[in-house]
Amino acid sequence: xxxxxxxxxxxxxxxxxxxxxxxxxxxxxxxxxxxxxxxxxxxxxxxxxxxxxxxxxxxxxxxxxxxxxxxxxxxxxxxxxxxxxxxxx
Amino acid sequence: xxxxxxxxxxxxxxxxxxxxxxxxxxxxxxxxxxxxxxxxxxxxxxxxxxxxxxxxxxxxxxxxxxxxxxxxxxxxxxxxxxxxxxxxxxxxxxxxxxxxxxxxxxxxxxxxxxxxxxxxxxxxxxxxxxxxxxxxxxxxxxxxxxxxxxxxxxxxxxxxxxxxxxxxxxxxxxxxxxxxxxxxxxxxxxxxxxxxxxxxxxxxxxxxxxxxxxxxxxxxxxxxxxxxxxxxxxxx
Numbered sequence: 001x002x003x004x005x006x007x008x009x010x011x012x013x014x015x016x017x018x019x020x021x022x023x024x025x026x027x028x029x030x031x032x033x034x035x036x037x038x039x040x041x042x043x044x045x046x047x048x049x050x051x052x053x054x055x056x057x058x059x060x061x062x063x064x065x066x067x068x069x070x071x072x073x074x075x076x077x078x079x080x081x082x083x084x085x086x087x088x089x
Numbered sequence: 090x091x092x093x094x095x096x097x098x099x100x101x102x103x104x105x106x107x108x109x110x111x112x113x114x115x116x117x118x119x120x121x122x123x124x125x126x127x128x129x130x131x132x133x134x135x136x137x138x139x140x141x142x143x144x145x146x147x148x149x150x151x152x153x154x155x156x157x158x159x160x161x162x163x164x165x166x167x168x169x170x171x172x173x174x175x176x177x178x179x180x181x182x183x184x185x186x187x188x189x190x191x192x193x194x195x196x197x198x199x200x201x202x203x204x205x206x207x208x209x210x211x212x213x214x215x216x217x218x219x220x221x222x223x224x225x226x227x228x229x230x231x232x233x234x235x236x237x238x239x240x241x242x243x244x245x246x247x248x249x250x251x252x253x254x255x256x257x258x259x260x261x262x263x264x265x266x267x268x269x270x271x272x273x274x275x276x277x278x279x280x281x282x283x284x285x286x287x288x289x290x291x292x293x294x295x296x297x298x299x300x301x302x303x304x305x306x307x308x309x310x311x312x313x314x315x316x317x318x319x320x321x322x323x324x325x
Contacts, residue, residue, distance in 0.1 A: 010193070014238055015265065017198050065155070068148055068184065071191040071238060 001046040003084065004058055006076040008067050009040035040072075042085055054078070091319065092171075092310035095122040095132035097162070097178075099153045103140035104175065104288060111288035112136070113319035115302055117309025124156040134171035134215065134308050135162055137178025139231075139286060149192060149234050150180035159185055171215045172280040173308050176232055179272070179282030188273055188282045189247065190239035195232070196265025202231040204297065206258035207271055207285060211251040214274045216281040219303025219312045226300040228285035230263055235284040237266035237273075244268055250276070255283050 010016050016038050023037035043066060049057050058076050067074045081087065094112045096119055098105045109119035120132050124142075129135060142153035153159070159181070166172050166187050174182040182188040195201060204227050209220040220226065239247070244267060247253050255272030262269050264284070272283030287301030306312045309319070 013240075014193070015196065015236075017194055017196050017265075021198060065151065066147070068151070068191055070183070070189075071193060 001048050002050065002054060002078045003044060003046050003081070004054075004076055005079045005083070005085070006043040006045075006058070006062060006066060006074055007040060008043070008072050008074045009038050011071055011073050012038075014071060044079070044084060091117050091314070092133035092308070093118045093120050093131065094309050095120045095129050095135045097122045097124060097135065097137050097158055099124040099140070099142035099156060099181075101141045101143055101145070102138050102177070104138040104286065105140070107286075108136050108138040108175065108288045109321055111291045111301065111305045112309050113321050114291045115306040115309050115319070116311035116314060117305070117319045119319065119321045122158060124153070124158050126158045127161060129158075129161045129165055133310065134173065135165060136308065137162070137172070137174040137181050138288070139176030139178060142177055142181065145177075145234075148180075148184065149177060150182075150184040153177075153181045154184035163187060166275065166277075166280045169277060169279050171308055173216055174280075174282035175286055175288065176230075176235070176284055179284055180234070182280060182282045187280050188275060189243050190237055190270075190273065192234055192284070193236045193238055194234050195236055195263070200231070200233040201235070201263040202229070203263070204229050205263055205271075205285060206261040208256050208258050210254040210256065214254050214278045214281050215307045216272070216274075216283070216287075216304050217254050218307040225258060227290070227298055228287055228301055229289050229297050230285045232264070232284055235264040235266065237264075237270040237284070239267065244270075247273055252276070252278075254281060255285070 019037040112119040209224040256269040287304040290297045290301030
């Protein structure tokens with residue numbers, strides 16, 4: 001079954017206070033030269049579908065439930081086992 | 090005539106009992122509704138209370154808006170019935186697209202729990218009918234995700250149509266809400282959502298004042314009637 005990764009961020013024009021707070025903390029920790037920090041969500045799920053059917057189902061899930069299109073933007077892709085965020089290093 | 094006001098309990102609702110008690114305090118009849126109910130038991134108005142429905146997993150209100158009872162609430166709203174969403178209930182109404190916009194993490198990332206000054210907008214909604222337009226009232230807020238956002242076009246439209254029925258008073262905005270929005274109504278003006286808690290401001294014996302009474306009396310249809318004791322039915 002294809003494994004799908006979905007990345008969700010607040011829309012660019014919206015204030016992300018979590019990202020802002022993190023960005024402000026970084027220089028104090030010695031991490032200079034970092035800007036425009038945005039913090040979102042990463043979802044992974046297996047979907048029993050292929051091709052256009054897979055795309056239609058993922059889009060429908062994202063638009064109707066997994067994200068809120070009023071405030072969030074997302075991208076999704078099919079990933080291999082070693083592309084999982086929790087893959088063994 | 091006093092309306093029968095349904096108060097929905099979702100798993101994780103916290104203020105359903107206070108909302109029902111407040112409806113009774115202003116002379117209305119409170120009817121307990123459950124998130125799995127397919128119908129509204131013939132109530133005249135519905136309150137979606139505060140709390141953390143379904144643990145606020147995914148997003149606040151995201152899971153609750155798919156509960157069976159919300160299909161009945163949507164039909165009720167489409168028929169012009171009164172719906173009031175308080176705090177988490179407001180978030181649910183936005184997720185359900187019964188109200189525009191969304192509610193995000195407070196600008197300063199802190200949970201705020203305190204009384205705030207508010208200014209009442211137009212009074213042609215059930216929730217604001219008991220106030221004078223422009224009235225300054227005080228209600229408690231208690232939320233971590235109450236920053237109202239919508240795109241500029243939506244905000245412009247809400248202002249043009251006088252649908253921002255409650256604003257934080259100047260200098261009182263506790264969460265960074267755009268244009269100081271504390272509450273909005275639907276195009277038909279029968280669906281109202283707000284972050285402050287009128288149900289916590291109905292009893293003169295308790296802290297918090299009584300500025301919430303006219304709001305609930307408007308929803309319960311008891312404006313201008315003597316404050317007789319209402320009834321609370323727990324039929325589930």
